[in-house]
Amino acid sequence: MTSPAPFPFERLSRRPDVEGPDLVASDAADRLILDESADLRAGAPAGSIAVIGDTHGALALAAAHDGARDVRVHQDALAGERAIVQNAGALGLGDRLQVVSLDADAVRSARVVLVRLPRSLDALRDVAALIATHASPEVVVVAGGRLKHMTRAMNDVLGEHFGRIDVSLARQKSRVLFARDPRPTHDPVPASGREGDLEIRAFGGAFAGARLDHGTRLLLAHLPADPAGGASEDPLIDFACGTGAVAAHLALRHPDAAVYASDQSAAAVASARATVAANGVADRVEIVRDDLLSARPAASASFIALNPPFHSGAALTDRLAFRLFADAARVLRPGGELWCVWNSGMAYRGDLERLVGPTRQVARDAKFTVTVSARR
Numbered sequence: 001m002t003s004p005a006p007f008p009f010e011r012l013s014r015r016p017d018v019e020g021p022d023l024v025a026s027d028a029a030d031r032l033i034l035d036e037s038a039d040l041r042a043g044a045p046a047g048s049i050a051v052i053g054d055t056h057g058a059l060a061l062a063a064a065h066d067g068a069r070d071v072r073v074h075q076d077a078l079a080g081e082r083a084i085v086q087n088a089g090a091l092g093l094g095d096r097l098q099v100v101s102l103d104a105d106a107v108r109s110a111r112v113v114l115v116r117l118p119r120s121l122d123a124l125r126d127v128a129a130l131i132a133t134h135a136s137p138e139v140v141v142v143a144g145g146r147l148k149h150m151t152r153a154m155n156d157v158l159g160e161h162f163g164r165i166d167v168s169l170a171r172q173k174s175r176v177l178f179a180r181d182p183r184p185t186h187d188p189v190p191a192s193g194r195e196g197d198l199e200i201r202a203f204g205g206a207f208a209g210a211r212l213d214h215g216t217r218l219l220l221a222h223l224p225a226d227p228a229g230g231a232s233e234d235p236l237i238d239f240a241c242g243t244g245a246v247a248a249h250l251a252l253r254h255p256d257a258a259v260y261a262s263d264q265s266a267a268a269v270a271s272a273r274a275t276v277a278a279n280g281v282a283d284r285v286e287i288v289r290d291d292l293l294s295a296r297p298a299a300s301a302s303f304i305a306l307n308p309p310f311h312s313g314a315a316l317t318d319r320l321a322f323r324l325f326a327d328a329a330r331v332l333r334p335g336g337e338l339w340c341v342w343n344s345g346m347a348y349r350g351d352l353e354r355l356v357g358p359t360r361q362v363a364r365d366a367k368f369t370v371t372v373s374a375r376r
Contacts, residue, residue, distance in 0.1 A: 004065075004066070007034075007061070007062040007065045007066070008091070009025075009026045009030075009031070009058060009062075011087075011090065011091065012025035012026050012056055012057060012058055012061070012087050013025055013056070013083060013086065013087060013090075014056055014080075014083055015083060015086065016079050016082055016083065016086075016291065017056065017077070017079035017080055017082075017083050018079070018320055018323060025055070025056040025057075025058065025083070025087075026055075026056065026058035027146070027174075028146075028171070028172035028173065028174045029116065029144045029145050029146050029174040030058040030059055030062075030116070030144075031172075031174075032144055032168070032171050032172070032174045032175070032176055033059060033114055033115075033116070033142055033143075033144040033176055034058075034059065034062050034063070034114075036142055036144070036168055036176045036178075037112060037114055037140075037142040038066075040111075040112045040140055040142070041063055041066060041068055041112055042066075042067075044068065044111050044112050045111070046068070046069040046070050047069070047070035047072075047109075048109065048110055048111040048112065048136070049063055049068050049071050049072070049110065049111070049112045049113075049114070050071070050072040050073070050074075050106055050107045050110040050112070050113045050114070050135070051063065051071060051072065051073040051074070051113070051114045051115075052073075052074050052102065052106070052107075052113065052114070052115045052116070052127055053074070053075065053076070053115055053116035053117070053118055053127075054073050054074075054075055054080075054084065054114070054116060055075065055077075055080050055083075055116065056075075056080055056083040056084060056087060057073070057083065057084035057087040057088060059073075059114045059116070060073035060084065060088075060097050060114075061084070061087060061088060061091060061093050061097070063114070064088075064093045064096035064097050065091070065093060068096065069096050070096070070097070070098065071096060071097040071098070072097070072098050072100045072106055072107070072110070073097055073098070073099055073100065074099070074100050074101065074102045074106050074266075075099075076102070076205055076265050076266050076267055077264050077265055078264035078265075078266075078289055078290065078291045079264055079291045081099055082291070084097075084099060085099060101266065102126075102127075102130065102266060102267075103130070103187075104130065104133070104134040104187065106130070107130055107131050107134050107135045107139075108134045108135070109134075109135065109136050110131070110135040110136060110139055111135070111136045111138055111139055111140070112139070112140055112142070113131050113135060113139060113140075113141045113142070114142050114143075115127060115141060115142070115143035115144070116143075116144065116145060117143050117144060117145035117149070117150060117154060117177075118204075118205060119149060120204055120205060121151075121153055121154065121157050122191070122202075122203075122204035122205075122209060123203075123204035123205040123267070124143075124154060124157050124158070124204070125157050125160070125161075125188075125204055126188035126203060126204035126205070127204075128141075128157060128158050128160065128161040128162070128179070129161055129185050129186065129187070129188055130187065130188060131161070131179075131182065132161035132162060132182035132183055132184055132185060133182075133184045133185055133186060133187060134184075135182060137182060139180075139182055140178060140179070140180055141158070141162070141177075141178065141179035141180075142176055142177075142178060143158070143176065143177045143178075143179065144168075144174060144175060144176040144177070145174065145175070146173055146174055147170060147173050147174060147175055148173070150175060154177065155167070155177060158177060158179045160183075161179075161182065161183055161185060162179035162180060162181055162182055162183065163180065163181030163182075163183060164178075164179070164180040164181045165177060165178065165179055165180075166178040166180075188203060188204060190202055190203050190210070190270070190271055190274045191203075191204075191209060191210040192210055192278075193209070193210030193211045195211065195212045195217075195245075197252065198212075198245060198248060198249055198252070198279065199248070199275065199278035199279050200212070200243055200245055200248075200275055200278075201243065201271055201274035201275045201277075201278050202243045202271045202274075202275075203267045203270050203271050203274075204267065205265065205266075205267030205268075206242060206243050206265070206267045206268050206270075206271040207242045207243070207265075207268070207309070208242065208243065209243075210243070212245055213307075214367060214368060215307050215341040215342070215343070215367075215368045216242075216245055216246060216307050216341065218341055218363060218365060218368050218370055219246065219305065219307060219339065219340075219341035219370055220245075220246065220249050221363070222339075222362050222363045222370050223249075223250075223305065223339060224303075224337075224339070227250075227254070227302070227303040227337070228302035228303055228336070228337070229257075229301060229302030229303045229336075230254055230256065230257030230258060230303075231258060232258045233300070234300065234301060234302050235257070235258040235259055235260040235286070235301070236250045236254065236257050236258070236259045236260070236303050236305075237259075237260045237261070237262070237293070237296075237301050237303065237304040237305065237331070238250065238259065238260070238261040238262070238305050239262055239293060239304050239305065239306040239324065239328060240262070240263055240264075240306055240307065240308060240309060240324060241261035241262060241263045241268065241269075241272050241287070242263060242265075242268050242271070242272070242307070243268065243271040243272055243275050244261055244268075244271065244272025244273070244274075244275035244276055244285070244287065245275060246261075246305050246307070247259050247260075247261035247272060247275075247276060247285050247287070248275050248276050248278075248279040248281055248285070250305070251276065251279070251281035251284050251285050252279060252281060257284070258284055258285075258286075259281075259284055259285040259286070260285075260286050260288075260296070261276075261285060261286070261287045261288070262287075262288050262289075262290045262292075262293055262295070262296075263289065263290075264289060264290065264291045264292075265289075266289060269287055269288070269289045272287045273287050292323060292324065292327040293327050293328070293330075293331045294327075296331045297331075298330050298331065299330075299331070299332070299333045299334070300331060300333065301331045301332055301333065301336055302332070302333060302335075302336045302337070303336065303337055303339070304328050304331065304332060304336070304337070304338045304339070305339045305340075306324060306328060306338060306339070306340045306341075307340070307341050307342075308320060308321035308324045308325075308340065308342060308348075309321075321342070321346070321348060321351070322351060322355065325338075325340075325348075325351060325352060325355040325356055326355050328356060329355050329356045329357070329375060332356070332375035333375065334375055334376070335374060335375060336374070336375045337372050337373065337374055337375070338352070338356050338372065338373045338375070339362075339370070339371075339372050340352065340370070340371050340372075340373065341368055341369070341370045341371075342368065342369055342371075343367060343368060343369075344364065344367060344368060344369045348369075348371075349361070349369075349371060352371060352373045353373070356373040356374075356375060356376075357373050357374045357375050357376035358373065358374050358376065359371050359372070359373040359374075360372060
């Protein structure tokens with residue numbers, strides 16, 4: 001009897017996610033998770049395998065390739081989620097998996113859960129609580145990552161929700177943690193914080209948590225007192241909104257304005273909705289999960305605020321910002337303004353000039369720069 005063909009990792013693509021020579025669709029940690037879970041997956045009934053944090057489909061699609069059916073997979077970033085769907089179609093495995101939200105149904109009665117360890121301990125805590133509360137009592141969690149991004153604290157977080165934690169040997173600078181004996185607790189709830197008169201809510205995967213990061217604080221301190229736009233057809237836009245702090249600030253400061261907020265992260269969108277609700281402005285803030293501002297028409301906005309991300313997973317990259325700058329330019333009408341804060345070391349001013357229009361510095365401190373670019 002011939003052995004089945006190995007899974008073709010080389011055929012996985014990151015598209016439509018940002019691509020580059022330092023950005024990959026799978027790595028050694030994915031392979032180690034799959035190898036360490038092979039026996040568990042082989043005996044798992046259909047519909048009992050769930051995958052969380054699978055960046056571009058390596059885990060879920062390899063499991064499906066090995067014979068698993070009805071594999072549930074969640075990826076926080078919308079571009080990554082779309083890459084999973086496209087890779088599934090290209091490999092003829094689309095009928096073997098379901099892309100799901102990160103909620104109770106994602107792991108309900110699951111017996112094997114494969115996890116790419118998130119960078120944030122709070123994000124891991126949310127995932128662990130969800131699995132422990134809703135998966136099968138016999139569930140085994142196989143959670144792995146690159147050694148340089150793993151800490152002993154990850155074992156401790158899993159230990160809050162599972163009675164037994166085991167650790168694999170390291171291989172190719174990767175390692176796997178096994179969690180068994182779940183201790184049901186409760187579904188994740190957003191953390192709460194307050195900055196001045198601004199309430200902030202954050203689920204575990206949201207950048208900066210329930211506080212203002214340094215760059216956002218500098219941006220809020222220098223936004224214009226009377227920005228153009230604000231009508232329902234020309235809302236003030238919080239692009240890559242994170243926890244929605246800028247959107248809530250705009251709605252509080254401009255009580256007659258409509259505000260639109262967008263982020264590709266499911267955790268960010270859930271956090272932003274909780275933030276605007278906590279500030280009593282949910283009726284004037286529309287929040288959507290979107291890759292870029294694809295739902296907005298061209299030349300339709302007068303004001304966009306942006307604190308661009310510069311990490312794709314654990315990798316540092318400037319390519320994310322370039323995509324955001326270009327789409328902000330598409331959505332801005334001539335003369336419309338992009339107010340942007342960025343880590344000064346990224347030196348984005350020339351890119352903003354090229355992609356958007358004339359750019360001037362509004363503020364700068366030891367770490368961050370605030371600029372305003374007028375759409376040419």
